[in-house]
Amino acid sequence: MAAALAALGRAAGLAAGPGRLLRACGATCAAEGGLARRLSSAERPKRPLTAYFRFVSERQGPLRRQHPEMSNTELVKKLAGDWRELPASQKQVYEEARKADWRTYEEQLAAYKAQLTPAQAAALKEERRKRLAKRRSFRKKRELTVLGKPKRPRSGFNIFVSENFQKSVGVSPAAKLKQLFETWQNLPSSEKQPYLQLAEDDKIRYENEIKSWEAKMAELGRQDLIRSKEQQPKKKTAETVQEADRAKAPLRGKKAILKLKKSEE
The missing domain is CATH 1.10.30.10 (High mobility group box domain)
Structure with missing residues (x-):
């Protein structure tokens, strides 16, 4: 489901925030006084869907049942096109729902962060930095491939x-x-x-x-x-x-x- 939503977001030129992967703080936490409780992504509040992804999650099921012959690519293009043609007044309904969920998310996230030890918070920050750097590197390589950059010489x-x-x-x-x-x-x-x-x-x-x-x-x-x-x-x-x-x-x-x-x- 997450992968499908990500593909739909790319087709529409929009992005929904990815879920945060949390890992154990490991030796750093141990050094500060005992083994820390392991963290998991299930414990962290999930970022709310954007207005576009709310639209997608609502429409993709009925659209798939109505057109079972559609490929995933065709389905993505159809939903992206429907969103672009949606009147602003209808888009606003999805946006208001996003804002309401976002306020709840911020409250839950603040409570979650408050229970973290300094070592856990530092470990999660470093994990996020590495994940974003890896994502930027992947996008850069993909762009160069699309642009046809020659392969480097072999030794x-x-x-x-x-x-x-x-x-x-x-x-x-x-x-x-x-x-x-x-x-x-x-x-x-x-x-x-x-x-x-x-x-x-x-x-x-x-x-x-x-x-x-x-x-x-x-x-x-x-x-x-x-x-x-x-x-x-x-x-x-x-x-x-x-x-x-x-x-x-x-x-x-x-x-x-x-x-x-x-x-x-």
């Missing part, structure tokens, strides 16, 4: 992994990656060279594509997406490129292993 180690991952030995992806990382470190320079050359070719591909893409962004007035001169790579010789790739490969390998391990936990 020699990345190419080596992609070619050998399936046949590598390991009971898990993390184990396979660790084994490939060790193999790469012990690989003779002559055997690394083809991968390093492919990486260099990919860098050239990326630079050509990113320059063309940035020119298009400039035409669209999106200078905020264009790299500054400091961010643009300096010209390098083949030797310095290989040296840099050899230096970075172990670090990239370790980061990839840690990322895979974290995803498996």
Whole structure:
């Protein structure tokens, strides 16, 4: 239900506040005097629906029953269109209901916050900051994908992994990656060279594509997406490129292993 409402909100160009996910304050609370009571999202008052989402929750059931052949996308567009065409006087009814619920919500939220310890309040604030940062990052990546930003070049180690991952030995992806990382470190320079050359070719591909893409962004007035001169790579010789790739490969390998391990936990 929440996911469906979120999709409907995006279609109408509106937003309803997401519910707050609350977690245990953990070690911070323990340090201030005993293990604190665990918090859950069910304990925190829920933010009231916006006027638009009230309209959606009221209309989507009857509309679905009336038009069972409609896809979810068509249903979203239909409801968004109906809302835009709704007379202001009828929209006001939903808005007044929202205001009434909002007053109740603020009272309940104040009472809820009053029972939190300073450590709990700090932990929840930090959780919200991380959640919002993650959401902004996701939206940014999605926007760049829609705008067709070229994929970043791969390193020699990345190419080596992609070619050998399936046949590598390991009971898990993390184990396979660790084994490939060790193999790469012990690989003779002559055997690394083809991968390093492919990486260099990919860098050239990326630079050509990113320059063309940035020119298009400039035409669209999106200078905020264009790299500054400091961010643009300096010209390098083949030797310095290989040296840099050899230096970075172990670090990239370790980061990839840690990322895979974290995803498996």
